[in-house]
Amino acid sequence: MPSSRFVYITYIRTTPAKLWQALIGPEFTRQYWVQTWQESQWKPGAPWKLMIPDGRVGDSGKVLEIEPQRKLVLSWRNEFKPELRNEGYSRATFELEQQGESVKLTVIHEIDKPDSKLIESVSGGWPLILASLKSLLETGKPLEETRHWPKGH
Numbered sequence: 001m002p003s004s005r006f007v008y009i010t011y012i013r014t015t016p017a018k019l020w021q022a023l024i025g026p027e028f029t030r031q032y033w034v035q036t037w038q039e040s041q042w043k044p045g046a047p048w049k050l051m052i053p054d055g056r057v058g059d060s061g062k063v064l065e066i067e068p069q070r071k072l073v074l075s076w077r078n079e080f081k082p083e084l085r086n087e088g089y090s091r092a093t094f095e096l097e098q099q100g101e102s103v104k105l106t107v108i109h110e111i112d113k114p115d116s117k118l119i120e121s122v123s124g125g126w127p128l129i130l131a132s133l134k135s136l137l138e139t140g141k142p143l144e145e146t147r148h149w150p151k152g153h
Helices: 016-024 026-032 117-139
Strands: 004-012 037-040 047-051 057-067 071-078 090-099 102-111
Touching (some): 004 117, 016 090, 026 037, 026 117
Antiparallel strands (some): 037 047, 047 057
């Protein structure tokens, strides 16, 4: 079946342990991911939610695979935009690989649906969020554009 796919690769001057904590730790995600945080027990089959600052669930799914400091795979469905929610579950994969003094982070977000509106949407969001994550880990400060949830969303 045709699918839609977004792939992003970046190199971050950090350790796998720090990057892993930044990916799943609420105290970190609030800083670089527009004040959102994730809720999960972080084990295979566990439910997963991305919470919006006003208390709504932004995205939800479950943990499909988890290898701390190496790989995280989530089923992922948008919950607050009906046209995106109707597409069903996508799959988000985060792979971490030590490369010298840096960690190579690969993010793959895909769905078995051609011309996916969800993948189009995350293709615009992931680069800014991941650039802010890189900035936070390398300089101690996230990008200004990702510090607050956008008004009207």
